[in-house]
Amino acid sequence: MTIPAPPWQKRSRPRVVKPPLGRDAIVTAALTVLDAEGLDGLSMRRVAQELNTGPASLYAHVSNRDELEELVYDRILGEVPRPDAPDPDRWQEQLKQLLRDVFTALHRHPGAARMGMGRIPFTPNALLLEEATLGLLRGGGLPERTVALGIDLIFQYVVAAAFEEDISAKDWADPEQARERQAQMRGYLESLPAQRFPNLVGMAAPLIAYDGTDRFEFGLDVLIHGLRANP
Numbered sequence: 001m002t003i004p005a006p007p008w009q010k011r012s013r014p015r016v017v018k019p020p021l022g023r024d025a026i027v028t029a030a031l032t033v034l035d036a037e038g039l040d041g042l043s044m045r046r047v048a049q050e051l052n053t054g055p056a057s058l059y060a061h062v063s064n065r066d067e068l069e070e071l072v073y074d075r076i077l078g079e080v081p082r083p084d085a086p087d088p089d090r091w092q093e094q095l096k097q098l099l100r101d102v103f104t105a106l107h108r109h110p111g112a113a114r115m116g117m118g119r120i121p122f123t124p125n126a127l128l129l130e131e132a133t134l135g136l137l138r139g140g141g142l143p144e145r146t147v148a149l150g151i152d153l154i155f156q157y158v159v160a161a162a163f164e165e166d167i168s169a170k171d172w173a174d175p176e177q178a179r180e181r182q183a184q185m186r187g188y189l190e191s192l193p194a195q196r197f198p199n200l201v202g203m204a205a206p207l208i209a210y211d212g213t214d215r216f217e218f219g220l221d222v223l224i225h226g227l228r229a230n231p
């Protein structure tokens with residue numbers, strides 16, 4: 001039988017047990033903030049709020065915001081599936097699929113592409129991704145110089161494409177509004193003076209016809225064919 005406490009005794013409030021704070025928990029919270037508020041909303045203070053703690057407690061695990069972004073970016077790269085062993089007969093398709101997966105991972109998290117621009121990849125998942133990419137390029141029999149310069153080129157393209165997609169996502173999210181805007185753009189180009197802008201007028205329809213996926217895939221084809229053709 002439970003004996004009730006006297007009514008004049010104050011009951012102590014139950015202690016709220018916080019989950020242990022560590023680097024993984026900080027990165028997880030930062031990724032949550034990034035997905036909800038974008039890169040501009042990501043800060044040490046905001047992540048601390050997400051963890052119900054003060055900013056000072058984060059600095060025992062992460063030195064500053066730059067390191068936080070680096071860790072978050074590496075976590076995102078860890079979402080990219082690793083390709084199978086390089087197949088000399090399929091290396092181009094393997095490479096294209098890997099780059100599609102990188103684009104998808106970056107596009108899944110608003111601001112991730114901007115976070116990755118200008119970074120030199122030396123974090124664990126970045127190194128694994130770079131190792132896999134080098135394996136595909138070398139497995140395709142490409143010259144050493146082409147591999148060394150080409151890997152930078154293709155990742156610059158993928159990150160830039162994901163960044164542009166982030167910027168334009170709001171304007172093109174609604175299909176009906178997107179079609180209306182395309183029609184307006186085409187109409188404007190076709191209304192230009194044909195003698196002054198013969199190419200823009202003549203190409204008005206095809207310039208507007210292709211969506212982001214078409215453009216991204218075209219870029220992949222051009223890059224990979226160019227690498228293959230480079231001596």
